[in-house]
Every structure is written in C-alpha cells, then in structure tokens.
Amino acid sequence: MxxxxxxxxxxxxxxxxxxxxxxxxxxxxxxxxxxxxxxxxxxxxxxxxxxxxxxxxxxxxxxxxxxxRFTEAVSFVIDCADQAEVDHYWDRLSDGGTPQQCGWLKDRFGVSWQVVPTVLPDLLGDPDPARAGRAMQAMLQMTRLDIAALRAAADG
The missing domain is CATH 3.30.720.100 (Signal recognition particle alu RNA binding heterodimer, srp9/1)
Structure with a gap:
C-alpha cells in the first residue's frame, strides 16, 4: 500500500x-x-x-x-487525550510562533497546527443542540483549548 x-x-x-x-x-x-x-x-x-x-x-x-510560504490551508492536527497533552504541544509548538483561534497556532516556521482534545468532537456534536452550541461558543473564544472550560460551557 x-x-x-x-x-x-x-x-x-x-x-x-x-x-x-x-x-x-x-x-x-x-x-x-x-x-x-x-x-x-x-x-x-x-x-x-x-x-x-x-x-x-x-x-x-x-x-x-x-x-x-505556508498557509492555514494546510495544517496538522494533534489529537490530545487530555489537558496535559494539549498544554505540552501548545506550549512547545507556539514557542516563537503565533497562537490563533480555536486551538490553532502557527509555529516559528509558519507551519499551522491544530492542538485538539479528543473530547472536542463529542462536545461539538452533542445530540442536544443547546449543549453543542454552548461548547462551540466557548471554543470560539479560546486560543489554547481548555477541556474543563469547554465541558463547563456545554453543561451550561
């Protein structure tokens, strides 16, 4: 293959x-x-x-x-199991780079990364549209994604 x-x-x-x-x-x-x-x-x-x-x-x-030059049209997604992983990759990759909205960042070389907790699709795809909407609104206000804050927002 x-x-x-x-x-x-x-x-x-x-x-x-x-x-x-x-x-x-x-x-x-x-x-x-x-x-x-x-x-x-x-x-x-x-x-x-x-x-x-x-x-x-x-x-x-x-x-x-x-x-x-690199653009956000191509990015690499890092699926993170927990907040410690989010923090590790966010801190290291954003060192000398530029934080962006919704868990995106550009590293010091201009490469775009998405540092995403694996729980995010569940929160954004919650069967309750109100919960999903609250999680989406919280995410839109973040640069580094905060799992506890996203869950709290979804719970209302």
Whole structure:
C-alpha cells in the first residue's frame, strides 16, 4: 500500500524545523539528511532534504527557497487525550510562533497546527443542540483549548 508523506517547503530552515519537531514529539527520529555539495543548489553542507518521523508519521522537509510560504490551508492536527497533552504541544509548538483561534497556532516556521482534545468532537456534536452550541461558543473564544472550560460551557 502506498505511503502518503507530507513534504514541507522551507526557506533555509528545514534542519532547524526538523530538530525542533523531533524535540517535541515522542517516538521521533531522523531518517535521512541529504546535504548540498559543491554544485548546490544551496551552500555546500546545507540541508537540501531531510526525512524524519514524528511519533511514527514520516515527513520530508526541503530547503526550496523563498518562492512558497505556508498557509492555514494546510495544517496538522494533534489529537490530545487530555489537558496535559494539549498544554505540552501548545506550549512547545507556539514557542516563537503565533497562537490563533480555536486551538490553532502557527509555529516559528509558519507551519499551522491544530492542538485538539479528543473530547472536542463529542462536545461539538452533542445530540442536544443547546449543549453543542454552548461548547462551540466557548471554543470560539479560546486560543489554547481548555477541556474543563469547554465541558463547563456545554453543561451550561
């Protein structure tokens, strides 16, 4: 079965980004790093492509230059079992980045992440529309998602 691998385009920060992510996610490792030689395209010795795994998910990072930037049109969702996980990933990924609404953030490299508690779909999809609506309204007021506050809001 084919494997789908996210391929991230950086402007000179592929190695820094890889090392940043490796320090955040458990069960992560560098797989392969291809460096530029005398012929380039970047400075000799700089990373051209880096392959790595974050908790078992493979990623590739390319130092492709300034032509393309990350946008929120593509983001990575981190399903968090509890508030401690939400806090861990939020604190680490937002360090040097930009918090955004509803559990979204841009890290220091411009990559968008959604740090989401696994209970969120249950709260937003509650069969009682009033409970679901209260949870939605609470979420819309948050940057980092707070599970206890979301539950309290749903309960009214």
């Amino acid at each position: 084919p494997r789908i691998t996210p391929f991230l385009w950086f402007d000179g920060q592929a190695e820094d980004a890889m090392n940043f992510y490796l320090g955040i996610f458990p069960n992560s490792r560098t797989l392969e790093v291809t460096r530029c030689g005398e012929a380039g395209p970047g400075p000799e010795g700089s990373v051209l492509v880096a392959s790595f795994e974050l908790d078992g998910q493979r990623f590739n990072a390319l130092n492709g230059g300034p032509q393309f």
